[in-house]
Amino acid sequence: MSYQIISIAGLLYIVAMPIYIVYLLTKNNKVGYAATSTLTLGALIHIYGFFQRFKEMYAINHSIMRSIPITNLYESLVFFALCLVVGYLLIEWKYRKKSLGVFISIIAGITIGLTDVLGITKEVQPLVPALKSNWLLVHVTLSFIAYAAFGISFITGLLHIIMDSQTKKSFKYIFSTTLLGFMLFMFISVVLDIITADDPKTVKIFHSTLGNSSIFISIISWITLGALIFIVWRFGHILSKILNSLKIDSNFLENITYKGIAFGFPIFTIGGLVFGAIWADQAWGRYWGWDPKETWSLITWFVYAFYLHAKFIRGWRGTKTSVIAVVGFIVTLFTYLGVNLFLSGLHSYGSM
Amino acid sequence: MSKIDKWNEKIWSFFASVDLAVALFIILSISAAIGTVIPQQTEPEAIVKFFSKFFSPVTSMKAYEIVSLLDLNNIYHSWWFTFLLFMFALNLIVCSLDRLPSLLKSFKAPSYPLELESLEKMPIKKKVEVISGKILDNLSKILKNKGFSINIFETKEGIQIQAKKWTKAKLAIYLTHLSILIILAGALIGTFFGFRGYMNILEGTGLHFAISDTGKAVPLEFEVRCDKFEAEYYENSSIPKAYRSYIRIIDNGQVIKFNGKETVVVEVNQPFSYKGFTFYQTSYGFQPSEHSEFRFSYFDKTGKEYKIAAKFEESFPIPGTSATASVIDFFPALGIDEKGRVFNMDTNMINPAVLVSFDEKGKKTEQWIIAKIPETWETPYGKLKFNELWGAQFTGLQIRKDPGVPLIYIGCILLCIGLLIALFLKPITIFAIIKKDGIIFYCPSSKVSSVFEKNIDEIINKLKGEKI
Numbered sequence: 001m002s003y004q005i006i007s008i009a010g011l012l013y014i015v016a017m018p019i020y021i022v023y024l025l026t027k028n029n030k031v032g033y034a035a036t037s038t039l040t041l042g043a044l045i046h047i048y049g050f051f052q053r054f055k056e057m058y059a060i061n062h063s064i065m066r067s068i069p070i071t072n073l074y075e076s077l078v079f080f081a082l083c084l085v086v087g088y089l090l091i092e093w094k095y096r097k098k099s100l101g102v103f104i105s106i107i108a109g110i111t112i113g114l115t116d117v118l119g120i121t122k123e124v125q126p127l128v129p130a131l132k133s134n135w136l137l138v139h140v141t142l143s144f145i146a147y148a149a150f151g152i153s154f155i156t157g158l159l160h161i162i163m164d165s166q167t168k169k170s171f172k173y174i175f176s177t178t179l180l181g182f183m184l185f186m187f188i189s190v191v192l193d194i195i196t197a198d199d200p201k202t203v204k205i206f207h208s209t210l211g212n213s214s215i216f217i218s219i220i221s222w223i224t225l226g227a228l229i230f231i232v233w234r235f236g237h238i239l240s241k242i243l244n245s246l247k248i249d250s251n252f253l254e255n256i257t258y259k260g261i262a263f264g265f266p267i268f269t270i271g272g273l274v275f276g277a278i279w280a281d282q283a284w285g286r287y288w289g290w291d292p293k294e295t296w297s298l299i300t301w302f303v304y305a306f307y308l309h310a311k312f313i314r315g316w317r318g319t320k321t322s323v324i325a326v327v328g329f330i331v332t333l334f335t336y337l338g339v340n341l342f343l344s345g346l347h348s349y350g351s352m
Numbered sequence: 353m354s355k356i357d358k359w360n361e362k363i364w365s366f367f368a369s370v371d372l373a374v375a376l377f378i379i380l381s382i383s384a385a386i387g388t389v390i391p392q393q394t395e396p397e398a399i400v401k402f403f404s405k406f407f408s409p410v411t412s413m414k415a416y417e418i419v420s421l422l423d424l425n426n427i428y429h430s431w432w433f434t435f436l437l438f439m440f441a442l443n444l445i446v447c448s449l450d451r452l453p454s455l456l457k458s459f460k461a462p463s464y465p466l467e468l469e470s471l472e473k474m475p476i477k478k479k480v481e482v483i484s485g486k487i488l489d490n491l492s493k494i495l496k497n498k499g500f501s502i503n504i505f506e507t508k509e510g511i512q513i514q515a516k517k518w519t520k521a522k523l524a525i526y527l528t529h530l531s532i533l534i535i536l537a538g539a540l541i542g543t544f545f546g547f548r549g550y551m552n553i554l555e556g557t558g559l560h561f562a563i564s565d566t567g568k569a570v571p572l573e574f575e576v577r578c579d580k581f582e583a584e585y586y587e588n589s590s591i592p593k594a595y596r597s598y599i600r601i602i603d604n605g606q607v608i609k610f611n612g613k614e615t616v617v618v619e620v621n622q623p624f625s626y627k628g629f630t631f632y633q634t635s636y637g638f639q640p641s642e643h644s645e646f647r648f649s650y651f652d653k654t655g656k657e658y659k660i661a662a663k664f665e666e667s668f669p670i671p672g673t674s675a676t677a678s679v680i681d682f683f684p685a686l687g688i689d690e691k692g693r694v695f696n697m698d699t700n701m702i703n704p705a706v707l708v709s710f711d712e713k714g715k716k717t718e719q720w721i722i723a724k725i726p727e728t729w730e731t732p733y734g735k736l737k738f739n740e741l742w743g744a745q746f747t748g749l750q751i752r753k754d755p756g757v758p759l760i761y762i763g764c765i766l767l768c769i770g771l772l773i774a775l776f777l778k779p780i781t782i783f784a785i786i787k788k789d790g791i792i793f794y795c796p797s798s799k800v801s802s803v804f805e806k807n808i809d810e811i812i813n814k815l816k817g818e819k820i
């Protein structure tokens with residue numbers, strides 16, 4: 001089955017992470033080569049899994065265009081991870097810098113891991129008529145490519161903020177360490193969620209921690225979360241020292257942050273907003289309807305437009321713009337997942 | 353300067369500022385986000401209910417008052433949101449008008465050598481030590497090959513070269529901004545001159561009016577008839593695979609032909625238009641009516657086919673026999689449970705089946721005939737195939753007239769073109785001074801620092817290559 005192949009790819013991503021760390025610490029070229037190879041192998045298997053899934057869908061739909069596997073939450077997450085890894089490999093190849101590999105591999109690995117444990121439907125599902133549109137296909141594909149580009153900006157933006165923060169009381173430092181602490185907590189929580197789940201199909205995120213039915217565990221979890229954020233905040237400067245000693249240079253980070261957005265913004269505008277509007281126009285008879293998903297896409301667009309204008313016309317420099325890039329991706333994530341989980345709308349990724 | 357002029361200038365520079373644009377991005381984002389949280393366009397009760405999830409009943413009522421005062425339950429059509437969009441448009445217009453003339457002028461302006469002082473002020477500078485006799489020729493050749501247009505001046509510091517590439521791409525930003533205005537204009541036209549509504553047409557009937565989104569019946573100049581509606585489902589599931597309506601338009605007593613055909617097929621993602629109105633297939637439903645009829649095909653022993661149509665419980669003769677039959681029960685979605693009993697699963701026609709009662713001179717038998725299962729068509733009186741229950745479904749069509757749509761499409765196309773140029777083609781200007789001991793490169797804009805670096809590196813490599 002395609003999803004087992006894709007799980008293997010996810011495993012390889014996770015394996016690639018420690019190799020990247022060892023590379024960064026030793027700067028041994030052989031290790032670096034091993035890290036890149038592992039990640040690339042993961043990507044190749046991922047692509048193979050993607051085609052396998054395509055075949056499975058083709059067996060149902062008998063149409064090439066209708067069988068591209070990006071029609072539900074699982075498939076879109078998998079595609080997002082693939083874009084992220086491929087995008088990173090291109091950057092690594094172009095700039096000859098492997099410093100981001102650690103972060104990309106772990107995020108791609110976790111994304112696929114999440115689909116494995118969150119009980120998201122992995123079965124190939126038939127398409128409802130509204131989804132049978134070439135516009136929709138291009139719309140979704142381009143949107144996820146843009147999301148991946150924004151994702152890379154997010155990673156570099158966040159690193160940039162952490163590295164450049166001088167004082168612990170500055171907003172940027174608190175902002176980035178809190179976010180990092182939360183992400184760390186979420187990761188641990190997901191691992192616990194997997195271990196403690198009775199049925200791997202019904203794992204709920206935070207079920208074993210914050211949302212535990214036992215108040216005791218729940219409170220402990222909240223305290224742990226707070227403590228974790230505090231620890232990250234307290235020792236964040238070490239992280240920033242490590243990053244600095246790894247010679248991740250902050251101009252590189254700022255540049256990649258911009259490149260990600262400069263690439264993602266037009267793709268998102270064309271694929272996400274314009275093609276989305278055309279599809280809605282043809283399927284529902286309206287190009288814009290202030291549906292929550294549409295509205296949040298617009299907000300995402302505004303945030304990145306804000307980034308471009310602040311950077312180029314107001315002349316903002318450095319971490320100030322990186323904060324916008326980080327916020328932009330949080331909004332993007334909300335558009336992509338949050339809207340379906342918390343708000344209702346027409347789009348189909350809603351049902352897990 | 354008079355007071356009025358001063359005020360004019362102030363207002364102008366307010367609307368020409370990018371600060372306003374950046375502020376509007378934030379304000380519009382927050383307002384739009386609020387609209388996705390507070391229920392929109394619903395009755396007051398839903399909003400009070402929404403707030404009572406967080407507050408006490410009294411506070412919820414207060415919250416509702418604020419909501420209705422500020423139109424927070426209809427944000428996207430509220431006066432202040434419209435006002436913000438208007439400001440946004442004005443900002444774009446004034447900002448462009450403010451900057452465009454000087455940009456256009458800069459294209460035409462004759463170039464002149466810059467003072468060393470102003471070169472030194474530029475944010476990017478790079479010194480290279482290359483000495484060779486033909487350095488000017490080589491450098492000009494390389495720059496020209498790379499697509500730069502160049503100007504050369506003799507100055508007291510050395511030879512100054514100004515190289516420009518893609519400077520006209522700066523216009524793309526104006527195209528981008530113009531396209532946003534076009535889209536806003538299209539939306540405005542749509543709101544004022546457009547119409548949106550829906551029609552639920554029962555199979556076999558026609559309608560002369562549509563129900564608008566505001567709930568009013570709006571008469572149409574023509575009649576829309578639905579001759580047939582069909583829905584296909586994935587096997588053993590209630591997920592529709594496709595659904596379509598066979599539509600005819602009757603205008604002034606005449607059936608209108610589309611591409612030579614009287615019947616148009618409307619499917620999801622396949623709308624059709626007539627007289628500025630566009631029809632979209634959006635929904636359907638089960639609605640048995642008086643004119644609903646069961647349609648059968650009867651095959652006698654020679655294989656000859658007879659079409660039969662009968663209403664519910666209406667008896668019809670079986671051709672060539674002395675028996676009569678009638679439909680005494682109907683399931684749109686027949687299912688069979690473990691014990692072999694039949695039951696109905698759904699109101700959609702996933703697996704339509706009829707219970708037919710046969711009567712031959714007082715001898716009665718009953719049999720389920722299922723449209724999709726040929727084995728069930730065999731009866732003691734010959735093969736009776738159940739085709740469909742016609743006239744028992746309605747088709748839900750969205751209807752729209754929006755004269756703003758062409759503008760929206762034009763705006764979208766321009767937006768795409770403008771953005772691609774603006775973000776992928778960076779205009780770049782490089783200044784170089786050739787001195788006795790080498791070349792100094794300058795770049796006036798730090799926006800393009802990486803493009804600059806790349807270009808300079810290539811130029812240096814080439815220069816060195818030519819020397820060897």
Ligand code: HEM
Binds near residue numbers: 302444451525528529
């Ligand atoms: C959502 C709406 C808008 C979008 C998508 C947008 C997009 C852009 C983009 C992509 C750029 C080019 C940035 C670069 O140099 O790479 C730009 C530049 C600019 N935008 Fe906007 N913009 C929007 C609204 C506005 C508004 C309302 C104003 C009004 C003041 C404005 C003023 C400018 C100016 C002055 C520039 C710089 C032109 C230059 O480089 O000389 N923009 N905009």
